[in-house]
Structures are given as C-alpha cells and as structure tokens.
Amino acid sequence: MAATTQNGGKVATTEEDRRKVFGLAARDSSGVLSPFHFYNRKNGEDDVTIKILYCGICHSDLHQVKNEWKNTVYPSLPGHEIVGLVTEVGNNVGKFKIGDKVGVGCLVGSCHSCENCIQNQENYCSKLILTYNSIDTDGTITYGGYSDKIVVNQHFVVKLPENLAMDKVAPLLCAGITVYNSMKSLGLNEAGKHLGVVGLGGLGHIAVKFGKAFGMKVTVISSSMKKREEAIKQLGADDFLISSDPQHMQGAIGTMDGIINTVSAKHNLVPLIALLKTKGKLAMVGAPEHPLELHVAPLLFGGKTITGSLIGGMKDTQEMIDFAGEHNITAEIELIGADYVTNEAMKRLAKADVRYRFVIDIGNTLYSVEQLG
Structure with missing residues (x-):
C-alpha cells in the first residue's frame, strides 16, 4: 500500500x-x-x-x-x-x-x-x-x-x-557537468582560446579549472576585487576583470572567444557581450530570478550569440568525471x-x-x- x-x-x-x-x-x-x-x-x-x-x-x-x-x-x-x-x-x-x-x-x-x-x-x-x-x-x-x-x-x-x-x-x-557541458558544446575546450568566467562561486571556480586543463587563457570577471588573488594565485586564472569598473572592462573589449556566465543575480549583459570577439558566444548557466534586459544591437554587430545550458547527459557526465581524474580536478x-x-x-x-x-x-x-x- x-x-x-x-x-x-x-x-x-x-x-x-x-x-x-x-x-x-x-x-x-x-x-x-x-x-x-x-x-x-x-x-x-x-x-x-x-x-x-x-x-x-x-x-x-x-x-x-x-x-x-x-x-x-x-x-x-x-x-x-x-x-x-x-x-x-x-x-x-x-x-x-x-x-x-x-x-x-x-x-x-x-x-x-x-x-x-x-x-x-x-x-x-x-x-x-x-x-x-x-x-x-x-x-x-x-x-x-x-x-x-x-x-x-x-x-x-x-x-x-x-x-x-x-x-x-x-x-x-x-556544478562540474554544468560548466563542462556548456564549454564543450560551444567549442570552449580548445587550447589557445580565451575564456571568460563570470562569477567565482561553486560553478565559476570549477570552470576556471576546466579551462586551464583544456589549455585555454582564462579571465575571471567579478564585481569583487577581493576575489582577484584567489582567482589567480589559488585557481590559476590568467587575468581578472572588475565588472563594475568600465575602464578596466574597456581594455578587454573584443578579446574573448567565449564566456561562461554563472551569475544568478540580476545584472547587465551588454558589457559582457562587448568582451566577445566576432562570432563569440556567451553561455548562461546561472539562472537569475528576475528577467534580464537585453539590447540586441551588440549581438547584431559582431554576429554574437547568447545561449543557455543545463547540466549534461550521462555520456558527457562520465566523460567529465574521467577528464577530471586525468587532470586531478x-x-x-x-x-x-x-x-x-x-x-x-x-x-x-x-x-x-x-x-x-x-x-x-x-x-x-x-x-x-x-x-x-
């Protein structure tokens, strides 16, 4: 019964x-x-x-x-x-x-x-x-x-x-399969490419580790300057951008092949889109509780893409775990x-x-x- x-x-x-x-x-x-x-x-x-x-x-x-x-x-x-x-x-x-x-x-x-x-x-x-x-x-x-x-x-x-x-x-x-599957699906797992990681939390810190294991240049993008040292010295990121500093962001415009956005709070996507190269991709893996405003023009002038990704299938999950084992992640x-x-x-x-x-x-x-x- x-x-x-x-x-x-x-x-x-x-x-x-x-x-x-x-x-x-x-x-x-x-x-x-x-x-x-x-x-x-x-x-x-x-x-x-x-x-x-x-x-x-x-x-x-x-x-x-x-x-x-x-x-x-x-x-x-x-x-x-x-x-x-x-x-x-x-x-x-x-x-x-x-x-x-x-x-x-x-x-x-x-x-x-x-x-x-x-x-x-x-x-x-x-x-x-x-x-x-x-x-x-x-x-x-x-x-x-x-x-x-x-x-x-x-x-x-x-x-x-x-x-x-x-x-x-x-x-x-x-957290691991969420960022791994997104990176793999968007071709952000190739040595020499430049990956941006927005947010240095549960998902973001693993994205940094996977990015480095793939041989990519990794830049962490955060609103908190206090995370710079842990991003670079502890996790091995190559660079750090303060998202709230327009001048700091200006220097990285058009430099990234793709961005993994892990932030779940309401935030402005336009400055992030500007960081992408032509045909660059911005993957949303965080889930903001409130709608985000999106200006389409920055996507049109550059052929850029915003996409979403949800965890991964079982084949990719086993692949991710095996990759983590190979690289001690x-x-x-x-x-x-x-x-x-x-x-x-x-x-x-x-x-x-x-x-x-x-x-x-x-x-x-x-x-x-x-x-x-």
Whole structure:
C-alpha cells in the first residue's frame, strides 16, 4: 500500500515494497531541515543501491526546500551531488560491482526513446526524472542525497576515478557537468582560446579549472576585487576583470572567444557581450530570478550569440568525471556535518558565504542527528 501526497505522488508505507532510509528533509516552506525516515524501492534488475558517503549542497537545494520555484512537494529531501559505494546490483547490471566508487547527479530517469535521449542528451528529455522532488517510475516521490542510501537505475550512475578524493568530487556531479557541458558544446575546450568566467562561486571556480586543463587563457570577471588573488594565485586564472569598473572592462573589449556566465543575480549583459570577439558566444548557466534586459544591437554587430545550458547527459557526465581524474580536478569545498546543515549551512548559503561548495559528510555524521527526530 502507498499513501498519495496532495501533489499526486505516492509515498510507500510498507517495508514489503520498500527499504527504510534515513535523511534530512524540509516539511514546509520555512526550509528547515530535520530528521526524516522514509522508504526507497527495493533494488530492481537494472538498479544499483548506493551507500551515500558525501553529498554536495547546490544553491538550487535552497530554492527547492523554500518552495521559491513554486513546485516543491513536501517532505522535500534535497541533494543531487551524490557520491558513495555500491552495496547491491541488479541481475542486469554489468557496469558496476559491489564496492565500486560511484556518483549520481541531477538525473535518475528519462524516457530513453525520444530524440534527446537517443542523442545522449537525457538532461533535455521532456520526461526526465530529477534526483529529488520528482515523480519516479513507480509513482513515488524521489528523495535525494541528504540521506544514507539511494537506489538508482544503472544508466544514471557514473564510475568515479580512484585518484580523486570523494568528498571533493561530489560537486562535479552538478556544478562540474554544468560548466563542462556548456564549454564543450560551444567549442570552449580548445587550447589557445580565451575564456571568460563570470562569477567565482561553486560553478565559476570549477570552470576556471576546466579551462586551464583544456589549455585555454582564462579571465575571471567579478564585481569583487577581493576575489582577484584567489582567482589567480589559488585557481590559476590568467587575468581578472572588475565588472563594475568600465575602464578596466574597456581594455578587454573584443578579446574573448567565449564566456561562461554563472551569475544568478540580476545584472547587465551588454558589457559582457562587448568582451566577445566576432562570432563569440556567451553561455548562461546561472539562472537569475528576475528577467534580464537585453539590447540586441551588440549581438547584431559582431554576429554574437547568447545561449543557455543545463547540466549534461550521462555520456558527457562520465566523460567529465574521467577528464577530471586525468587532470586531478576537484572542487574546493567546506566539509560539514549533518548537524551543521540543519542549523547554519543554509543560512550561509543564502548569503553566498562559502568557498566554494558545502559538502555534507553523510557517512560519518548523518546518524548523529537521528535522535533529534
């Protein structure tokens, strides 16, 4: 038997069909996370069961638990930057074995038959199933990585390189593939090209690392001068522009082959478009909450393009992880305990007070908050 939520999704109530799981969930739009017991489906023939060790915190998690996108199903248990160990595999699973280090990103399902899926672009499938706050194939609500285990179809699981620290790999499953896929799609992965990166946060700092690994010249564009030293000395960027200084920006006009724009706040695109060479491309990977004004003339006089990009398909996600392993690329993180998530992490995230990604130590700290439920 399964109960039905007010949004139409099902929540299983019997252990016969499901397996007990423990995590942290929000019960309402306050966004406060607290201990939550629920059930996952049993491992099917095409499934992999994963013991979660670490889970990154994406800014979209904050939007979701607070219902800021007006689509949240409560209880809402976020987390789509998941890494852990395989504990069970189905009879049809050939890619993974028990003990493998694996990751799960934003997707856990798609139709497998539409044009997007056939072209390895499951991220654009109209029937995609998100890792949390989505309706799974059995009609139940999906719950994410702020929990001790997850069951996922093998197609949506990636194998992790042995040489990378698992906690620092977690953010690559969302932030990493978001910038990697955008750069690859726009040809901004070629040695000698000039890449601009707007915003030095969770996505931006990884874009800098990928850009340098591709052999590109990388310039960070930020409104904060205090980020110059970390951009150049810590992350290896070649140059730094202050977006609020017109004179500083003037010197870089027409020099960039492409720009990855990670900023989610409202801002002016015209000065960024001016930095592009003829036929240059500006990729939007941040999602501003308010509409941006766009003057078309700067696009016309130069044949320039503004485009958007959303995470990546599973083939590109595995490719990105393998590339990160080859070049020893990981995220810069602040590792936190589960108790810190329930108290301070979301408050700091709302203020962008993190360098550059929170990652929850699920394996060592999750059960310490269980008694609070």
